[in-house]
Amino acid sequence: MAQLGGACLILALAVCAYGIGASIYGVRTGRAEFSESGRRSVYALAGILTVAFAVLELAFLRNDFSFNTVADTSSATTPTFYKAAAVWSSQEGSLLLWAWLLSLWSTLVLFLTRKRMRDVSAYATAILLGFGGFFIALMVFYATPFATTDPAPAEGVGLDPLLRHPSMMIHPPMLYSGYTLCIVPLAFGMGALLARKVDAEWIKATRRFAMAAWLFLGIGIMLGARWSYSELGWGGYWGWDAVENASLMPWLTATAFIHSLMIQEKRGMLKVWNVSLVLATGTLAIMGTFLVRSGILSSIHAFGGQTLGVPFVILIGVLILSSIYLVSSRRDMLRSEHRLDSLLSRESIFLANNIVLVGLCFVIFWGTYFPLISEALTGHEASVGPPWFDRYTVPLALILVLLSGIGPVIAWRRATLANARRNFVVPLSFALVTLAVLLATGVADSKPLALAMFCCAAFVLGSVGQEYWRGVRVRRAIAGEPAPLALLALVKRNRRRYGGYVVHIGIAVLFVGVAASSSFQHASELSLSPGQSTKVGAYTVRYVRPTASVTPKYDPVHTGSTLSLGAVLDVTKRGKHVTSLTPAEDFYDSGEPAQGSVAHLIGGQPVSQVGMDGGIKRDIWSAIAPDIDTPRLKRIIEIGNKTIPLVRPDEGMIAIAVMAREYMRSPPPAEFHLIVSPLVMWIWIGGAIVACGALIALWPAPSTVRARVSVRARSRAARRLARA
Amino acid sequence: MSVLAAMLTLMLLAAVMAVVSRPLLIARKPDESYTPKRSELEAEREAKYREIRDAELDYRTGKLSQEDYEAVNGALRAEAVEILNKLESSERDRVGEEDQAAEEDRATDPAK
Numbered sequence: 001m002a003q004l005g006g007a008c009l010i011l012a013l014a015v016c017a018y019g020i021g022a023s024i025y026g027v028r029t030g031r032a033e034f035s036e037s038g039r040r041s042v043y044a045l046a047g048i049l050t051v052a053f054a055v056l057e058l059a060f061l062r063n064d065f066s067f068n069t070v071a072d073t074s075s076a077t078t079p080t081f082y083k084a085a086a087v088w089s090s091q092e093g094s095l096l097l098w099a100w101l102l103s104l105w106s107t108l109v110l111f112l113t114r115k116r117m118r119d120v121s122a123y124a125t126a127i128l129l130g131f132g133g134f135f136i137a138l139m140v141f142y143a144t145p146f147a148t149t150d151p152a153p154a155e156g157v158g159l160d161p162l163l164r165h166p167s168m169m170i171h172p173p174m175l176y177s178g179y180t181l182c183i184v185p186l187a188f189g190m191g192a193l194l195a196r197k198v199d200a201e202w203i204k205a206t207r208r209f210a211m212a213a214w215l216f217l218g219i220g221i222m223l224g225a226r227w228s229y230s231e232l233g234w235g236g237y238w239g240w241d242a243v244e245n246a247s248l249m250p251w252l253t254a255t256a257f258i259h260s261l262m263i264q265e266k267r268g269m270l271k272v273w274n275v276s277l278v279l280a281t282g283t284l285a286i287m288g289t290f291l292v293r294s295g296i297l298s299s300i301h302a303f304g305g306q307t308l309g310v311p312f313v314i315l316i317g318v319l320i321l322s323s324i325y326l327v328s329s330r331r332d333m334l335r336s337e338h339r340l341d342s343l344l345s346r347e348s349i350f351l352a353n354n355i356v357l358v359g360l361c362f363v364i365f366w367g368t369y370f371p372l373i374s375e376a377l378t379g380h381e382a383s384v385g386p387p388w389f390d391r392y393t394v395p396l397a398l399i400l401v402l403l404s405g406i407g408p409v410i411a412w413r414r415a416t417l418a419n420a421r422r423n424f425v426v427p428l429s430f431a432l433v434t435l436a437v438l439l440a441t442g443v444a445d446s447k448p449l450a451l452a453m454f455c456c457a458a459f460v461l462g463s464v465g466q467e468y469w470r471g472v473r474v475r476r477a478i479a480g481e482p483a484p485l486a487l488l489a490l491v492k493r494n495r496r497r498y499g500g501y502v503v504h505i506g507i508a509v510l511f512v513g514v515a516a517s518s519s520f521q522h523a524s525e526l527s528l529s530p531g532q533s534t535k536v537g538a539y540t541v542r543y544v545r546p547t548a549s550v551t552p553k554y555d556p557v558h559t560g561s562t563l564s565l566g567a568v569l570d571v572t573k574r575g576k577h578v579t580s581l582t583p584a585e586d587f588y589d590s591g592e593p594a595q596g597s598v599a600h601l602i603g604g605q606p607v608s609q610v611g612m613d614g615g616i617k618r619d620i621w622s623a624i625a626p627d628i629d630t631p632r633l634k635r636i637i638e639i640g641n642k643t644i645p646l647v648r649p650d651e652g653m654i655a656i657a658v659m660a661r662e663y664m665r666s667p668p669p670a671e672f673h674l675i676v677s678p679l680v681m682w683i684w685i686g687g688a689i690v691a692c693g694a695l696i697a698l699w700p701a702p703s704t705v706r707a708r709v710s711v712r713a714r715s716r717a718a719r720r721l722a723r724a
Numbered sequence: 725m726s727v728l729a730a731m732l733t734l735m736l737l738a739a740v741m742a743v744v745s746r747p748l749l750i751a752r753k754p755d756e757s758y759t760p761k762r763s764e765l766e767a768e769r770e771a772k773y774r775e776i777r778d779a780e781l782d783y784r785t786g787k788l789s790q791e792d793y794e795a796v797n798g799a800l801r802a803e804a805v806e807i808l809n810k811l812e813s814s815e816r817d818r819v820g821e822e823d824q825a826a827e828e829d830r831a832t833d834p835a836k
Contacts, residue, residue, distance in 0.1 A: 003729040008736065015740060022744075036747035044740040051736060116763050201767040265771045266778075411787035412778055413796050419789055470785040494781065 001055050002067055005146035008052035009139050012099075015045050016133030020126045027122035027195070035122040039110050042125060045132055046103040053087075053100045056145050060087055066152035069093055069145050075158035075591075077560050085169045086159045091293060091308075092145035094172065098289065099135040101173070102128070102180040105209070109184050113205050120202050123191035131183050134315055142308055157591045158560060161607040165231045171223040175247055178217030179285040182250050184209040185257070186282025189275045193326040198333050200265050203274065207261060208698060210278070213285075214254040215694040221247050222687040233608030233623045235523065235675045237683065238514075240389040245368040246288035249361050253281040256357040259350045266412065267347065268337030272327060273354070275334065279323040284361075286316055291368075342414035349407040356400050363392040398452055401511050404504040405460035408467045423466070430462030431455040450519035453511055460508035464501045471498070491696060499697030503690050510686025516679035517619075523676075529669045530567075537676040539578065539620060544568040546626075546667035547582065548660035550653065561586035562601045563656050565626040565663055567670060569611065583611030583624040583672075597648070598640030598655045602628075619680040625671040632666070633659055762818075765811045772804045 019041025026034030056069070060083045065071040073093070074086040087093040106128040113121045139145060185206040192202040224244065225237040238244060257277040263270050290312040327334070340347055366373075367384045374382040409423040435455050438444045444451035468487070471494075475486035491498040522537030533542035547566040566584025570577065588604030595603040611622040640655030779800055783793035 001729065003726060004732050007729070007733040011733070011737060011740065015744070018744065033747040037744055040744050040747065044743045047743075048736065048740065197764070199764045199767065200771055201764050204767045204770070266775045409787065411782040411792070412775070414792055415787060416789045416792055419787060419792075423787060467785065471781070474781070474784040494777075497778070497781070 001059065001064070002146040002148045005052050005055040006144065008048050008055070009136055009144065009146065012045055012048045012052070013133060013136045013140055015041050015048065016129045016136060019045070019129040020133065023122045023126040023129070027119050032118065035118060035125070038122060038125045038129075039114065042103065042106045042110050042129060042132075045129070046100075046107040049096070049100040049103045052145075053096055056093060056096060057084065057087055060084065063156070064152070065154070065156050066148045066150065067145075068147045068149055071149065071153050071156040073157065073159055075156035075560075077589075078156075078159050079164075079560055081169070082159050082164050082560070085163070085172075088172045088176075089159055089163050089168075090145070092139060092143045092147075094176070094293065095135055095139050095143060096145050097173065098176050098180060099132055099139070101176050102132055102135070102183060105177075105180050105184055106132070106187075109188075109206065109209055117188075117191075117197070117201055117205060119195035120188060120191040120197050121205075123194040124187040127187040127190050128183065131187070134311070138308060138311060142311070155591075158589065158604075161561065161586065161588045161605055162231065164560065164607070165227050167223040167227040171220055171227060174216050174223060175220030176289075178213050178215075178220050178247070179250070179289055181209050181213030181216060182254065182281050182285035184213070185278045186285075189278040189282075190322070190326060193275065193330050196330065196333060198271055198275065198330065200268070203261050203264055206278075207258075210254060210257055210261070210281075211694060211698050213281075214251060214258060215691060215698065217247060217251045217254065218687070218694070219691060221251060222684070226684065229621075229680070230610050230612065231608070233610065233625075233673070235621055235623065235673060237680070240364075240367065240386045242368050243288075243292050245364045246284075246291040249364055249368075250281045250284040250288060252357050252361040252364070253277050253284060256354040256361075257281060260354050263347050263350055269339075269347070270351075271334040271336065272331065276323075276327055277354075277358075279319075279327070283316060283319045283323065286312070286319065290316065344410065344415045344417065344420060346407060346410045346412045346415075349403055349410055353400065353403045353407065356396055356403065360393060360396045360400070363396070364389070394449055397511060398449070398456055401453065401456040401460060401508055404507055405456065405463040408463050408501055408504065426466040427459045427462035430465075431459040434458035444519075447519040450515040453515035457508035457512045460504055464505050467501055468498070495699055496697050499693050499695070499699075502693030502696060504693075506686045506689030506691075506693055508686070509689055510683050513679045513682030513684075513686055517677040517683070521675060521677045524674045525671070526674075527669045527671050530667055534672075534674070536620075536674045538573055539676055540572045541581075541620075541622070541672075541674055542570045542572070543670070543672070544570050544580075546664055546670070547584065548663050550657045550660050561588050561607070562653070563587040563660060564609070565624075565628065565660070566609070566611070567624050567626075567672075569622055569672075571613065571620055579613040579620060581611035581613060581620065581622045583622040584609040585624055585626055587628075593646050596637070596641030597644045597646045598637050598652045601649065601652050601656055614681055616679075616681055618676060618678045621675040621677065623673040625673075626663070627668045627670060628659075628663070630668045632662055636662060762811065762814050765807055765814065769804070769807045769811065772800065772807055776800050776804065 019038045021038075022034045022041065023038030026032060026036070026038055056067070058064075059067045059070050060074050061080070063070070063074070063076045063083075069090045069092050070086075073090045074083050078086065088097045106125075110121060110125060110128075188202045188206045192198050221244075224247070228239070228244075229235070229237040254277075257274060260270050260274055260277065264274050290309075293308050293312070340351075342348070367389050371381045371383045374380060405427055409427065410420060432455075434457075435451070438451055438454060444454065468490075471490045472483055472486045475481060475490045476483065479486065479489065481489060524534060524536045526534055528534065528543040530543050530545055533540055535541075545568050547564075547568060549564045551561055551564065564584045564586045566582055569581040569583070571579045571581060586607045586609055587602035588607070590600045590603035592600050592603060594600075608623045608625075611624075613620045636655060636659045640652060640658075644651045644655060776797070779788065779793065779796050782788045783790075783797075788796065
């Protein structure tokens with residue numbers, strides 16, 4: 001089957017080359033049949049890559065270790081759930097996933113635009129196939145997922161234990177969907193510039209794809225944060241890591257684009273800005289993939305086994321240069337059709353929000369690539385840490401949240417000061433009441449930035465709440481509907497507006513969680529023996545007893561660990577039991593027999609299993625690092641290595657069981673990391689609200705399926721409009 | 725390459741050829757209702773309608789004063805009328821061109 005997969009890749013590359021040629025020939029000569037053939041090449045590419053992906057997925061599920069990728073990233077003992085996800089844990093598999101997702105999204109957008117924007121979509125087809133061709137060429141010439149070894153090894157290395165987490169099943173496909181969806185507006189933006197048709201039509205055609213890219217990237221980022229919080233054992237959800245930043249940057253520019261495109265749609269303004277944002281978002285998406293896959297910057301999330309740096313650098317260089325050339329050579333066409341009517345208008349707020357978002361992106365870009373920049377300039381690789389990022393991003397985030405509350409209460413085009421003053425009464429009251437309550441209770445006395453964020457978030461809630469209230473009131477006055485029906489009808493008829501407002505609420509809730517959990521966190525790292533206790537914030541944590549479990553490798557319900565050592569912790573507050581936590585550390589087979597017949601069974605990378613009690617008010621988080629280097633435990637391993645042959649892993653597991661029993665009998669002190677963080681759950685709830693709002697805004701409005709009106713009907717409408 | 729893999733590859737190749745070459749082999753009548761200009765105008769019209777609805781909602785929810793609303797609404801409706809007129813004239817031009825082409829056809833081939 002590897003041969004079929006390899007043939008698919010070569011066929012796919014040929015289809016890309018043909019499709020690019022046919023599309024460009026078709027649009028240049030006006031021969032629509034060639035453009036149509038080029039478009040169909042994308043459909044064919046999606047079909048071929050679906051077959052290729054199915055071949056690789058089947059190889060993983062069937063434990064076909066003749067595939068090098070399967071042998072390197074899976075094993076017979078890897079649970080089936082994780083085998084399916086192991087495809088994208090490898091360099092080669094993730095490249096295939098990227099190309100496959102891009103082909104699917106490209107097919108969808110080209111199918112939806114098949115009767116519109118023929119010139120633009122022909123160029124866009126060529127560009128999309130160009131990106132597809134690039135990734136397929138990487139697989140054909142650098143990192144093929146279908147390379148085989150004969151004879152096949154009896155067993156594979158297994159999936160990286162860090163990736164054995166449910167969110168890892170969804171996180172990479174979400175992130176890659178986001179990255180690949182970012183390419184769709186980029187291709188249409190470039191297509192519009194090449195075809196010299198820079199009106200609002202290409203924006204209209206790709207707006208949903210930009211929003212979907214934003215949504216998928218957002219979900220991917222949140223899942224990554226959740227994985228980091230519950231799997232990496234350091235207790236945080238965001239560490240300003242290079243790969244985390246790489247996914248955040250296109251999300252920020254996409255957020256800016258989603259706002260500013262409305263100004264182009266409505267006013268024919270900001271054409272240069274919008275097309276530049278689209279090109280920047282697409283380029284940042286490619287740079288995000290490059291960071292994960294090239295290994296150029298050290299990151300806990302980087303999974304690049306070998307360097308693909310040079311081809312990516314060439315692609316990014318071509319993208320940047322061609323973007324600059326296209327925008328500058330078409331600048332006459334990109335002139336704004338109107339000017340801002342008033343500084344007090346929603347357009348102005350959107351502009352301010354764009355500047356803040358792009359500013360945030362620039363700060364993160366600088367901090368992320370600083371190691372490369374410093375190495376290039378001084379020869380020494382220096383990096384900046386979270387405090388540097390916090391110094392610049394926190395004030396910008398505050399302004400952003402505040403603007404997300406101001407925008408909804410300001411009208412398009414122009415707003416009078418008197419109206420604006422009236423509209424600000426409720427949101428400002430919310431903010432002031434919050435400020436008064438927090439100052440009175442002394443909760444946020446020493447944390448002015450957190451206090452400011454809580455007030456800004458209250459301002460947003462007041463502003464959006466007022467908008468919903470007034471909208472429902474208007475709807476009730478017009479249609480005489482009861483409030484719940486009026487609310488539904490209001491949202492249904494204005495999905496973009498009210499879906500967007502829900503997103504603003506989600507962002508405010510999320511930032512409240514971030515501000516509270518980072519400002520009011522209590523953490524402790526210490527060594528405890530059974531029976532000892534410590535204070536973390538208002539809680540007392542007592543190490544009650546150790547736990548140990550031996551899991552045979554072939555147990556399919558577990559993550560595949562051989563040994564798990566942990567603890568039972570009793571958490572009390574003012575003498576009352578609050579919860580029990582059971583953190584553990586899982587040990588995995590290293591797959592390296594040279595370590596010894598017993599030692600290799602637990603010689604892999606240990607992975608923390610966090611013990612956590614999460615709630616709406618606070619999370620109590622714990623991780624353990626048990627000491628297995630005690631003389632007694634080491635002695636058991638040494639004896640096992642000497643007496644048990646490598647071919648008897650079952651006997652090796654008996655030695656591991658003896659070791660676990662010894663650990664239980666006389667447990668050594670263990671290192672604990674204990675954290676009490678308020679409102680962490682608000683981050684996940686905020687993220688879910690954002691996703692719901694985005695779905696509401698994305699959902700097709702009834703007007704888009706409206707039947708085409710006749711000329712006569714349009715004339716009637718024109719007369720009515722003129723009279724009105 | 726195994727026989728099965730070779731057969732599957734050939735089947736895939738045949739399917740790809742059929743999908744990609746279809747527009748080149750079967751001449752399809754072009755969609756005459758499509759013109760880039762009209763498509764562009766339709767996008768503008770949708771955006772303008774949305775803007776009118778938004779302005780009305782802004783007014784009704786108290787974000788625009790009566791005076792501002794009347795000014796904005798008037799301007800928006802005038803812009804919408806302009807777009808609809810352009811759409812209408814582009815439609816008339818297209819129908820005129822089609823009629824002229826049909827007449828020319830009849831003149832060259834009276835049997836039609």
